[in-house]
Amino acid sequence: MTEIMVVDDDHDLRESMAEVLGKAGFAVTQASRGEEALEHLAKNNFDLILLDLVMPGLGGLELLGRIxxxxxxxxxxxxxxxxxxxxxxxxxxQGASDYITKPFRIDGLLAAVGRVLEEARFESCRTSLDLDTVLSCLSNPLRREILAQIEQKGALRFMDLCRKLELEDHTKMNFHLKILKEAGFLHQDENKLYLLTSLGTQVLGCVRFLMKKLAD
Amino acid sequence: MTEIMVVDDDHDLRESMAEVLGKAGFAVTQASRGEEALEHLAKNNFDLILLDLVMPGLGGLELLGRIxxxxxxxxxxxxxxxxxxxxxxxxxxQGASDYITKPFRIDGLLAAVGRVLEEARFESCRTSLDLDTVLSCLSNPLRREILAQIEQKGALRFMDLCRKLELEDHTKMNFHLKILKEAGFLHQDENKLYLLTSLGTQVLGCVRFLMKKLAD
DNA sequence: GGGTTCTGTGAAGTTTTATTCACAGGGGAA
DNA sequence: TTCCCCTGTGAATAAAACTTCACAGAACCC
Known part of the structure; x- marks a missing residue:
């Protein structure tokens, strides 16, 4: 069940928002102050937070930062x-997902809530598009070496590649080359030379970026 | 066998360099002009190129750019x-690996060559340090979703995580959590809450970066 | 206490990925 | 032509990754 926290110092408005959201099928938690909201946040795990900008004590913007x-x-x-x-x-x-002004209509509130939840779902699942192929392709050290080798030398023939990587069995190389080709990292020109595609170059750049991050 | 190309318009100097390098166990190709060097480059695949800066016709710097x-x-x-x-x-x-001035001593040349080749080897093999763990860990979409979910919610308990990702079998979650823990992406606090390590946050950032690159 | 949910382990089974083996056409050299 | 190296395919096998199952202690609620 989707959990929402409503943070507003105005008791009536808070209650009415909670009621609307409850009827719409959400589990609602209320907080009248920023400090209370932080306590709830530490205990529960919410899918969305509705936050009043102007509140006594901890203000909305500062609270947003804390969140x-x-x-x-x-x-x-x-x-x-x-x-x-x-x-x-x-x-x-500060990274708010949306921004609505009082007074607002019930359907406007529900629309905003629905939209933001939808975006969050989208965010977390689009991760498995091409990224899946790319990362599983890169997870093999031999394939990374192949890419690095081709990037360094510019273009290589099949057996040169085998020798540079000291692979006795050429069919093994073939297997990995096929995967790299299917992932769109490299291709063969008319002379059967293997060379990187622009995607391949970019992705290698990303890997180096990641390596630098790991270095410290 | 390591292949080196020597590009220099000075015939005597070129020959003497080739001799020294040949005696040191390298396969040496000679080129007296930039255009010739480019032809060799298209056919052979070298591990290192020695390049004279000042040459008639195609100059050293421009040739370096072409390479x-x-x-x-x-x-x-x-x-x-x-x-x-x-x-x-x-x-x-322009990305030269090293820079030496004439006249130079034989051992100075060999030292520079050795050092640069060593660096290149290091470059291509250090790829398989932690990177291996990191990438193979990230190659699984479920594990990426786990990381994304924890990053979004800040900290999550075991069963909350299962429910959010709609996993009926909790032992499956356990399996992947163990892998993520061993990779150093997340850890458990004293209340058994799962949360990201700084490495985990950084790596997720890299994944997003990669996703953006893939988007266009 | 008794039941239920949370959190976890270890082993058995399944699927995916990687390696090895057997074979074959094309092209160049002797 | 014959031989050899280059490039490749498809099937069989091995290894790794993943899933499922059986079980169990700890914590929490009644």
Whole structure:
């Protein structure tokens, strides 16, 4: 069940939002203050947080920052009575997912909630598109060496590649070359020379980037 | 056998370098002009190129650029009679691996060659250090989803994670969590909450970076 | 206490990935 | 032509990754 937290110091508005969301099939947790919201956050795990911008004590923007420390990609919708460009920009810069102004219509609220949840779902599942092929292809050290070797030398013939990597069995090389070709990292020119595609070059760059990150 | 190309318009110097390198156990190809060097490059595959900076016709720097187009990471040592900071800097900016000045001692040349080849070997093999674990770990879409989910929610308990990812079998989750823990991407705190390590956060960042690259 | 959920282990089974083997056409050299 | 090396395919086998199953202690609720 999708869990939502509503953080607003206005008791009536909070209750009515909770009711609307509850009827729409969400599990709702309420918080009247920022500190309370942080406590809830530490215990429960929410799919979305609705946050009032202006509150006594811990303000909405600061609270948003604190939430980001804990959960960097938690979807958060900011709510405020004072529609201003500055506020909206500040909220979005802190990583708010959306921004709605009071007074709002019930269907407007539900639409925003639905949209943001949808985006979050999309975010987490699109990870398995091409990325899957690319990463499983790169997870093999021999294939990475093949790519690196071809990048270094520019273009290589089949047996040269085998010898440089000290592979006695050429069919093994063939197996991995086929995978690299299918992933779109390299291709053969008219002289049967193997060379990197632009995707291959880019991906190797990414691998180096990752290596640098791992180095420290 | 390690193959080296020597490109220099000075016949005597070229021959003597070739002799020294040949005696040291390298297979040496000679070129007296830039155009000739490019022809050799298209046919053979070298492990290292020694390049004279000042040559009639196609100059050393321009030739270096052409070589880089073909073979972006080919090790190249620049050689010149005119030692100047500007030349050295320009060569290194174009991606020369090293820079030596004429006249040079035989052992100095061999030392430079050895060092550069060693670096190239190191470059291509260090790829299989941690990177192997990291990439094979990331190659599984379920594990990526686990990381993304934890990053979004900040910290999660075991069963919450199972439910969010709609895994009926919790032992499956356990299997993948163990792998993620061993790779150092996440750890458990005293309350058994799973949360990302700094490495985990960084690596997720890299994955997003890669995804963006793939998007276009 | 008794039942239920949470968290975990280890082994057996399945699927995927990687390696090895047997074979074969094309092209160049002797 | 014969021989040999290059390039490749498909099937059989081995290894690794993943899933499922059986079980069990700890914590929590009634």
């Amino acid at each position: 980001r420390d804990k959960a960097p990609r938690m979807p958060v919708i900011m709510i405020t009575a004072f529609a201003s460009v500055e506020n909206a920009v500040a909220a979005m810069r | 880089r187009d073909k073979a972006p990471r080919m090790p190249v040592i620049m050689i010149t009679a005119f030692a100047s900071v500007e030349n050295a800097v320009a060569a290194m900016r």
